[in-house]
Amino acid sequence: MKSSILCIAAATLSSFIGQEVSAAHLRASSTTRERKIVASDNNNLSTFPAYRDFDYFECDVSLTEGITFEGEEDTLESTLNCETDPDHEFGDVVFSLEGNTDEFFHGLDLSHGDVRIKVPIDAVSDHDIIEINDTSSTQIVITYTGDDRRKLVQSPTIGSMFVLVIRVSDDTDSTGRKKVAQSASKLTEDIFDWRNNNLKTVYEKCSDNKLQIKPAQGNGIVRGVIDLKAPSNICSMTYQEVGNWAFSQNEVSSLFTSGSYAKITHKMLIMPNAKSSNGQGCVDFRGGAAWGQVNRSISWYQSRSASYPAVQVHEIGHNLGMKHSGAPDSNGNFKEYLDGNGYMGNRAIWDEEGSNMCFNAAKMWYFQWWSSYHNTVWASSTIQSAKLISLADLKNDRVVSGSNMLLQVPSTDSAFYIIFNRAKGVNEGVRADANKVVITEQNGRTVVSQWKAALGRGESYRQSNWNGSGKTLVVKVTDIDFGSYADIADLQIYLEGTAPDVSPGCKDFVPRGRNKWYDADGADYDCDWYANKASNCASYGDQYSNFGMTANEACCACQ
Numbered sequence: 141m142k143s144s145i146l147c148i149a150a151a152t153l154s155s156f157i158g159q160e161v162s163a164a165h166l167r168a169s170s171t172t173r174e175r176k177i178v179a180s181d182n183n184n185l186s187t188f189p190a191y192r193d194f195d196y197f198e199c200d201v202s203l204t205e206g207i208t209f210e211g212e213e214d215t216l217e218s219t220l221n222c223e224t225d226p227d228h229e230f231g232d233v234v235f236s237l238e239g240n241t242d243e244f245f246h247g248l249d250l251s252h253g254d255v256r257i258k259v260p261i262d263a264v265s266d267h268d269i270i271e272i273n274d275t276s277s278t279q280i281v282i283t284y285t286g287d288d289r290r291k292l293v294q295s296p297t298i299g300s301m302f303v304l305v306i307r308v309s310d311d312t313d314s315t316g317r318k319k320v321a322q323s324a325s326k327l328t329e330d331i332f333d334w335r336n337n338n339l340k341t342v343y344e345k346c347s348d349n350k351l352q353i354k355p356a357q358g359n360g361i362v363r364g365v366i367d368l369k370a371p372s373n374i375c376s377m378t379y380q381e382v383g384n385w386a387f388s389q390n391e392v393s394s395l396f397t398s399g400s401y402a403k404i405t406h407k408m409l410i411m412p413n414a415k416s417s418n419g420q421g422c423v424d425f426r427g428g429a430a431w432g433q434v435n436r437s438i439s440w441y442q443s444r445s446a447s448y449p450a451v452q453v454h455e456i457g458h459n460l461g462m463k464h465s466g467a468p469d470s471n472g473n474f475k476e477y478l479d480g481n482g483y484m485g486n487r488a489i490w491d492e493e494g495s496n497m498c499f500n501a502a503k504m505w506y507f508q509w510w511s512s513y514h515n516t517v518w519a520s521s522t523i524q525s526a527k528l529i530s531l532a533d534l535k536n537d538r539v540v541s542g543s544n545m546l547l548q549v550p551s552t553d554s555a556f557y558i559i560f561n562r563a564k565g566v567n568e569g570v571r572a573d574a575n576k577v578v579i580t581e582q583n584g585r586t587v588v589s590q591w592k593a594a595l596g597r598g599e600s601y602r603q604s605n606w607n608g609s610g611k612t613l614v615v616k617v618t619d620i621d622f623g624s625y626a627d628i629a630d631l632q633i634y635l636e637g638t639a640p641d642v643s644p645g646c647k648d649f650v651p652r653g654r655n656k657w658y659d660a661d662g663a664d665y666d667c668d669w670y671a672n673k674a675s676n677c678a679s680y681g682d683q684y685s686n687f688g689m690t691a692n693e694a695c696c697a698c699q
Contacts, residue, residue, distance in 0.1 A: 205431070
């Protein structure tokens, strides 16, 4: 019988991914609760009657993050969902997890997709919702392995992404409520056309083609899009139910069978607009303009925003493991969408043109596209100088010796990420802090980032009691040079009290035909070397003259 097949598959899976224990056992109990197999007689499951034949099924728990409409600052709450494997006997289904989820998953990090649960079918209610209550919490079993499985599910940010766009629309609906406004060919143009600013071009430009967005390939897929006629009851469905219905259709489910040669890594579901208070719209979008799984592969869009880069790039960013980019509002209250330095906030222009920009410093660091130009600086009493070059210059192969694009300043519980936010080239339309050095804080990869400061020439940012040292971290921008070859921001990073006095407006001497001054012992002994340790100027500043100057004459740090 099917339940026997499922139990055998579950046993095989558990031997691979770890020990099965109940959630209650994880929290307190010294013995594993006995699993109860309950014969299913659930008649609430309208979307997927096929899974009524199963007593238990297994699915992977993940976060889903949404985006509000343009100008809305209130943050949508993250939701939990649980997705079955596409090759499961009842196919790819995304269930919503509701009820006592905080208590049930207490102590588990769900942001990496490395938690799997086995669920009794009686725990599933209307609208494909898994209800966690006093009864089901004693029957649902958690299987997890942490880091081993995490390596399997963390979304790669380098390589090729094959995106399947599933258009669910009733184009014959006279009311227009069940229609997707964009035709299939229009969606291809708005998502994949290299001539437009869209999902494809933003990620390819920002990554220097290290991440390539390609239309999915497979039977029935036309230029990345597959068209489905919406079911007659679509206006009584949630966005996840519409997706589950789409995955159950043979045109889609056949693409994920073992004999299929389809190339698909991600799925974008485009469906009719959300219901509104005035009776317009159709699908229940739970207050969001769009939603995307974190560290997994599915995103859901209303027709009205599906062609906007601000929404496409944001939701696929969630699939790639990124959470929101926040900043304080004018009253100092933190808002998750308010950082205008990249697409994981919600400040990009909401139209089909979007904004020419990438992501903030923390997100760019974790995407790892420019890792050759990353540098980690451990703050100490020693002054450390750094040069930041703009993303646009690196994309044009204008490399300056000793420069980096991104700095990380770590502490024991978080890190600052620093970038020169030059508004040029791929980043010319950045929505905040153009041409400033911007500091962002983020504690780990899949975490909300927090804007900390934007600095111009001569400005500093101070963080007290850095790393519990009792000292103040100082990040100071000593110069910003919009050069004919490349644009460079010069920084000093140190703990308070170790900085030399630098004359206001001072600029290191640069000999004609060179990009920096250095002393007679060679290029390693430049003004940055002299600034790196306070005693260097005193010990060697009047010796080793080169280009007609000693360090005391050429370097601001020695004056």
